[in-house]
Amino acid sequence: MMQRKSTRHRAFDPDPEAPQTYCDMPGCTANAGYRAPRSRDTLRSYFWFCLEHVRQYNANWDFYKGMTPGQIENHLRADVSWQRPSWKLGTRGGQVFNEEEVLDPLDLLGAERRKRAERRRSRPQARSATPDVLRTPLSTLGLDWPVAMEELKARYKSLARQHHPDANGGDSAAEERFKAVVAAYTIVRVHLEQSADLDAVKAG
Template structure:
């Protein structure tokens, strides 16, 4: 004994179809299939017989009469299900702010304070350690990190007077040392100015 499937098949007439005839002029068949009237009335239907609903669907063009710009706009809206959307990480065009979160139990304050303290410590540690690109230059000027612009200028003036070629009567070693000091000063100063 075989059971009859109660599953509705796509080409079967709509079980909720009204008792009426096909809306195609001159057709006397029973209307069991619905089709939307147009793109602005998707919830209002024509009722057709199977033959006429197939013809209607074959000619249906949702974008008929729309300009390319309107079609593009419709496609973009359909991507987000006709709902407004914002850039990731923002809310309604505004950036998320933890201070705006309602926190009656004060749960977020302890983690917020810990994150702020950790960020402050990382920033302080980063400032206390000389950048790798400047370590050789600091050694050349015999300076410790962190260094101020004033301390850098003072040290440069001392070493420039000491190793300048004019002050050393053409000594090639002093000239090389002056070049190293000048390059180190320029590199460190450029880094400090960019901070």
């Protein structure tokens, strides 16, 4: 039986728009098949690398390097809303979203709603004390305040594996979700590290 050859572009295939040139990594003579942005200010201007060096470049890429937690938060808000008016999570143009309106035969929303309610009852004071700068990042990560560094890292690793573009066939929507997760993790991690440093200074 004759099998049809798949024409779907695989995640690790070279970019079909890659120029016929060598890798931009100095000293490398491999063909360049993978693009990478030159900087966060020139995302449409690319380096072109071979597979080995684009992996190395991406592993060291930090979009938010040099930015303060406040700048990261502002950038994340603008990126998520696409500069459009937005409303508090759970509302629609000022009207409260009613989960009961959603058809949920498997009770998925109901189960999650009960879990959230139990967490709120067990930590009512802690929830109200959530720092404003962390509300959106924690919501993105699905975490409540307070949160330990170990819990934060575990949640980040789980979401990063789930939404990484390579795990989703290079899907652009997955890439945007992955970027939001990375940004949220960075904000919370920096906040926890700064708080730990401050506590150490006070203790000393």
